Amino acid sequence: MTRRRVESAVFFAALTVYAAGAIAIIVMGAVSAWAHQSPGLHASLHEAGLSGGLWGRHALAMADASHRVQSLPQLLLDYGFSVFNLALAGFLLWLRPQDRTARLLVVGMVGTAAVFNLQAHGVYEALHGTRLETYLHYALHLIAAVAYTFALLSFPEGKLVPRWPRWALAALYTPIIAAVAALAFQAKGTSRTIAIIIYFGLLIPAAGVAGQAYRYRRSADGLERQQSRLIFWTMVPAVIVSLVVLTRMGQTNAFTGFENRPIDLVPVNLFR
Numbered sequence: 309m310t311r312r313r314v315e316s317a318v319f320f321a322a323l324t325v326y327a328a329g330a331i332a333i334i335v336m337g338a339v340s341a342w343a344h345q346s347p348g349l350h351a352s353l354h355e356a357g358l359s360g361g362l363w364g365r366h367a368l369a370m371a372d373a374s375h376r377v378q379s380l381p382q383l384l385l386d387y388g389f390s391v392f393n394l395a396l397a398g399f400l401l402w403l404r405p406q407d408r409t410a411r412l413l414v415v416g417m418v419g420t421a422a423v424f425n426l427q428a429h430g431v432y433e434a435l436h437g438t439r440l441e442t443y444l445h446y447a448l449h450l451i452a453a454v455a456y457t458f459a460l461l462s463f464p465e466g467k468l469v470p471r472w473p474r475w476a477l478a479a480l481y482t483p484i485i486a487a488v489a490a491l492a493f494q495a496k497g498t499s500r501t502i503a504i505i506i507y508f509g510l511l512i513p514a515a516g517v518a519g520q521a522y523r524y525r526r527s528a529d530g531l532e533r534q535q536s537r538l539i540f541w542t543m544v545p546a547v548i549v550s551l552v553v554l555t556r557m558g559q560t561n562a563f564t565g566f567e568n569r570p571i572d573l574v575p576v577n578l579f580r
Contacts, residue, residue: 312406319411326415327394329448330422334390336370337428341383343374350374369435378427386425393421408466412459419452420508450489453507460516460543464535469522513546 343350350371357368378386397417404410422428432445462468468477488507517540524536 316406323411323415323418326448326451327418329444330418331394333422333428333432333448334387334425336366336431337373337425338387340370340373340431341377341427343371344377365436366431369431372434373427373430376430378430383427386427390421390425390428393417397421409459409462409464412455412462416452416456416459419448419455423449423452423508453488453512454485456508456512457515460512460539461519463520463539464532469519469526471526510547510551513543516540516543517547 339349339353343353353367353371353374357364357371377383394417397414400410400417401414435441437445458468468481470477470480472480488511520536520540520543524533524540527533527536
């Protein structure tokens with residue numbers, strides 16, 4: 309097998325596992341919402357929860373989450389957003405299966421389909437998960453965030469900015485990713501999720517603005533400059549809105565103030 313085929317095989321295998329995890333999270337949210345309307349299903353989930361183990365803990369989490377279900381408009385928004393992201397990811401993968409930037413966007417879309425589903429997140433909040441499950445849950449968030457960031461930094465020709473050697477890019481981005489991951493995993497309670505949501509709402513658009521500004525100034529290709537300018541002005545409003553919201557909330561309210569509070573108290577819909 310050629311190197312390109314090996315890379316493709318590894319990518320699609322990893323994407324399959326990642327997508328399966330994201331879809332499982334979304335489905336558990338849907339089951340919890342259904343259990344709210346179905347006493348029989350609700351009772352079955354509680355009964356299954358008595359068995360313990362992996363399935364028992366997740367069944368109990370879905371049963372507990374069914375006691376606090378989003379409103380119908382919010383559910384429609386949640387699942388409309390999730391389905392749209394998954395469908396768009398599938399279409400993009402079908403359209404550009406070998407394009408690196410497209411692949412990164414696909415990973416980001418699949419991840420955000422689960423990350424911003426409030427009902428599904430309610431199941432996780434009710435879950436008494438193991439340490440491994442906790443790490444896997446937040447790894448899903450971070451992978452999506454990093455994929456989106458690198459997609460914006462490599463659009464449109466698929467090469468990261470700045471245009472340095474690979475070792476220099478690794479030296480630049482590895483500490484940043486490590487710092488973001490450390491901050492997310494060291495946060496306590498619900499504030500950890502709040503931190504990741506803020507990364508999506510502020511840091512990713514900011515990275516897109518910086519990357520496309522760099523590309524616009526350095527590129528000699530007219531089409532590439534036009535594409536970079538379009539992405540730049542698309543991301544600028546997102547950065548401004550996020551800064552305004554976070555400034556009003558204040559650092560304490562953005563993190564500590566939301567600790568252990570329901571996820572829907574945070575302006576999640578804004579950061580979608």
